[in-house]
Amino acid sequence: MTNNTKDNGVPTLADVANYANVSTATVSRCLNSPERVGGNTRKRVMKAVRDLGYAPNFGAQALAARQTNTVAAVIPTMENAVFARGLQAFQEELGRHGKTLLVASSAYNAELEEQQVRALVARGADGILLIGYDRTPEIYEFLAKQKVPTLIAWSFNPEEPRPAVGFNNRAAMADLARQVIGQGHENIACISAPTASNDRARERVEGIRDAKAKAGQDPKNLTVIETPYGIETGETAFRQVMTNAPQTTAIMCVNDVLAVGALRAAREMGMKVPNDISVTGFDDIEIATLAEPPLTTVHVPHREMGRCAADMLIQILKGDLIGHNLELATEIRIRQSLGPAPH
Amino acid sequence: MTNNTKDNGVPTLADVANYANVSTATVSRCLNSPERVGGNTRKRVMKAVRDLGYAPNFGAQALAARQTNTVAAVIPTMENAVFARGLQAFQEELGRHGKTLLVASSAYNAELEEQQVRALVARGADGILLIGYDRTPEIYEFLAKQKVPTLIAWSFNPEEPRPAVGFNNRAAMADLARQVIGQGHENIACISAPTASNDRARERVEGIRDAKAKAGQDPKNLTVIETPYGIETGETAFRQVMTNAPQTTAIMCVNDVLAVGALRAAREMGMKVPNDISVTGFDDIEIATLAEPPLTTVHVPHREMGRCAADMLIQILKGDLIGHNLELATEIRIRQSLGPAPH
DNA sequence: TTAAAAAATGTAAGCGCTTACATTCAGCTC
DNA sequence: GAGCTGAATGTAAGCGCTTACATTTTTTAA
Structure with a gap:
């Protein structure tokens, strides 16, 4: 029983396969579609995974599977509680679906935003969340060329054709x-x-x-x-x-x-x-x-918006729900800072 | 002159090489260390890149180069302004160094944190930022096994051996x-x-x-x-x-x-x-x-902490500054909520 | 002029994973 | 028990890039 490990570090799929006495294909299936693997084998493989502290290599996975399971968001700034909230909910929901979040901020600067979008796409984002409709056509063209599904949040305009989740x-x-x-x-x-x-x-x-x-x-x-x-x-x-x-x-x-x-x-x-x-x-x-x-x-239901944004983006990535829009309701909260006009 | 393209879409390095009549190695060098390529060749290759609209495949790049230029952070929640601030500064500084930020939150839950750490490492994070020292040894072992440089923030304890940036x-x-x-x-x-x-x-x-x-x-x-x-x-x-x-x-x-x-x-x-x-x-x-x-x-100087954390992590990734600690100063802000004890 | 050094470029071996296709082997049917 | 079926597993071919090393070309120096 030969060992593929170069013994120099992190365990690979081959190491796990070796340890569990199965082929790499079986290990891969165990991890990605466990129902296609027999019960005993599965247990053995999972134990090997744990024993070895195996974690898949991202690059290899992305390369072979042609997707990163990574979603990006470019927001003006996390220091604005509004976006922090929304982003938090967005991330939670993404996590629930096995996706991770790549974040960058634009500081309300269009040029910086464009840079960030390019950077995130270059980092392999499968989809991207952007705030509001306003930006140069170049970004939209770039995104279209790269075929990166895009969702707009925080704005909603029924006349805009782009997928969006927001409010009026x-x-x-x-x-x-x-x-x-x-x-x-x-x-x-x-x-x-x-x-x-x-x-x-x-x-x-x-x-x-x-x-x-x-x-x-x-x-x-x-x-x-x-x-x-x-x-x-x-x-x-x-x-x-x-x-x-x-x-x-x-x-x-x-x-x-x-x-x-x-x-x-x-x-x-x-x-x-x-x-x-x-x-x-x-x-x-x-x-x-x-x-x-x-x-x-x-x-404004920021959290809900974040959650919905994640759901919608995931749908879009799956190929469903192309071009859908979602409008959320806002609500007036009357408190003491508003009073009758003095005369 | 044969063509490697499967003609099914995005151009690859090979397509560019082909178009420019050079080897893939030369194209790669053109993109990553242009000074090592002759002027004429470089121009020809760059033109090919532009003509074809080439963009490197992230997965392949990550796989071959063994790094993603991506750094992860697991924080309790972005809704806590403290972390939102720190994270914002962290991201800005990372961006300045060409790194992107992968984010997840633990909701102050150790188990969830462990999950997130694993997920982020699986997503190819080159390094990771964690809040505070407290966590199960399993996570630390996992991180060590995966050789993912780790930085602790928000805590500082000279007796702890791990790299940290924080305050007492x-x-x-x-x-x-x-x-x-x-x-x-x-x-x-x-x-x-x-x-x-x-x-x-x-x-x-x-x-x-x-x-x-x-x-x-x-x-x-x-x-x-x-x-x-x-x-x-x-x-x-x-x-x-x-x-x-x-x-x-x-x-x-x-x-x-x-x-x-x-x-x-x-x-x-x-x-x-x-x-x-x-x-x-x-x-x-x-x-x-x-x-x-x-x-x-x-x-607490949250922003400064975020910025320093980014700098330190980048140093660590470069191989310098192993096991360094950084203590930041805090300051008492006396305001009206504190008064003399009533008697 | 020519050998040695330096610069430019090419060759090809991976990187670690997914997956189409091949193989094996129970459990059936007749 | 031969033949068939389908589940479980294995084999191996890439995915697109980087890079060590090999080769070719140019420059330098004697």
């Missing part, structure tokens, strides 16, 4: 704006993330305009400040709003983090929320309930 | 406890995460005992409630403390999230912080400053 950012924000307007606010301002390559932010801002128009207000008459993500930037933006448009009585922010910044700036400026000014957020992450006062915001 | 959880918590004791507190309670397989939590609790002993208090006389991670669980734990040990005047939590829960419970019970009771946290994440009142806590 525009309608959700419009709903919230309706509430704000319902409280008598006419001078609304918006603190937004840069909208240039971020359809989510853009749609949310448009949602406010929609609601204004519907309520007979001039949709053009909306102060919008764009600023990067962060509590501090939210503070600065708030001050800017109060300087540029002191008549403002409600500030709608496109996410909770900016809103918390606004809240903080308001306090520092001695303004009472919601008596002097109302503030709203978007996402409903933990800090929304922790803030003083608690934030009125739009609740 | 025990000393940091002892420092904070000293501050608490300095405020006259004698009846301290601790809300901890389960310590069974979490050396970070265990060490932090011990840190409190150390400080008590040093201050002449009985280290045994410390109410400790263990509870899973979460704001709600922190609330429940707080109530439990006040039931079991109503004489308590300071509650030290092993992380900020539990502390925020405690704060909330205190408010619900009509207790003033810090007048009636003091509360402290650990980590100094965003919610620490957002809480009402802001939390006294231990600031």
Whole structure:
């Protein structure tokens, strides 16, 4: 009984086969389709696997099987709790299906995103998850050429042909704006993330305009400040709003983090929320309930979205469900940061 | 001139070689160490690569080169901002060095962690980042057997031989406890995460005992409630403390999230912080400053830790820096949640 | 001019796994 | 008990790339 091991390290399939006295094919079958192997043999092989501490070589497996069982995700940043949550659920669900997650972040930068997408595809990702629709056609072309199934998350637009799982950012924000307007606010301002390559932010801002128009207000008459993500930037933006448009009585922010910044700036400026000014957020992450006062915001089912994204991507990889879209529902969460307009 | 292509799709190295009239070796060299190839040949090959739209096959590359340029991390959960931050920095730094990140989470569950480690190693991780020292010897043995370089983060213990980048959880918590004791507190309670397989939590609790002993208090006389991670669980734990040990005047939590829960419970019970009771946290994440009142806590340089972890792991992969440890400094952040003991 | 050294390129042997196809061997049927 | 069937297992051919080593070509030096 000869031994294939070069005795120099990690056990290979051949070592296991040898140890268990079977062929490599049998070991491979044991691992990949156990039902095709006899009970005794299977036990013997599994013991060998354990005894030797065998783990399949990824490269070899990928090469021979022509797939990596690896799925990639490019998100703006994990430091945004919204994506951390979604990604967590995404990974859990992938894990449940035997897939692993490759991650990279774009820092809300389109160019960086493109780089990351290329890198991840080069790393053999079988499929990829991207946030929002906005990106250069080059990336989409590259992905198509490489035949890498792609799923969009966090955005949902029935008119877009790409598979997506998300929610209607525009309608959700419009709903919230309706509430704000319902409280008598006419001078609304918006603190937004840069909208240039971020359809989510853009749609949310448009949602406010929609609601204004519907309520007979001039949709053009909306102060919008764009600023990067962060509590501090939210503070600065708030001050800017109060300087540029002191008549403002409600500030709608496109996410909770900016809103918390606004809240903080308001306090520092001695303004009472919601008596002097109302503030709203978007996402409903933990800090929304922790803030003083608690934030009125739009609740987004991030975890569910992550889970669904994983399921959909897996379906797509299997070849089913091509071009399917899934819209999730959001929900307005009214809390103390929204009050009637002062007069 | 024969052609190797099976004409069924993606071009291979052989196709490029063929097209450019050189050997596969030359093409490979062109791509991996261009300086070893003549100028003319190089140009011809690069043109072929472009003309054919060639991209290397990941599996084959990994198999032949015996490395994937992929690094894995298993963290408890990305929903904990602490790990999200660290991981983000970790990924950024890896990216800067051309490595990609494979992620999985253990949900603070040792068994799950073991599974994930195996899965990631099977996915070809060249190295792996793990949180804390505590885990079964099996995992360490497996990792050793598979020769996968491993780095521990978030813990630092000079007596442990494994490469690690972290901070002294025990000393940091002892420092904070000293501050608490300095405020006259004698009846301290601790809300901890389960310590069974979490050396970070265990060490932090011990840190409190150390400080008590040093201050002449009985280290045994410390109410400790263990509870899973979460704001709600922190609330429940707080109530439990006040039931079991109503004489308590300071509650030290092993992380900020539990502390925020405690704060909330205190408010619900009509207790003033810090007048009636003091509360402290650990980590100094965003919610620490957002809480009402802001939390006294231990600031941990999560991002720096993530960045350093990436650097160290890369060094280790290169073969340098075997068995090195790196200790980072923490810092006490005194805020309003800590006050003098009531009398 | 020519031998030796250096540079450029080619040859081909793997890397460890999957899988189509071949073989073996019970358990049946007649 | 011959012949057949199907389950269990084995054999071996790749998968596409890297790289040690061999070979050819160019440069250098005497």
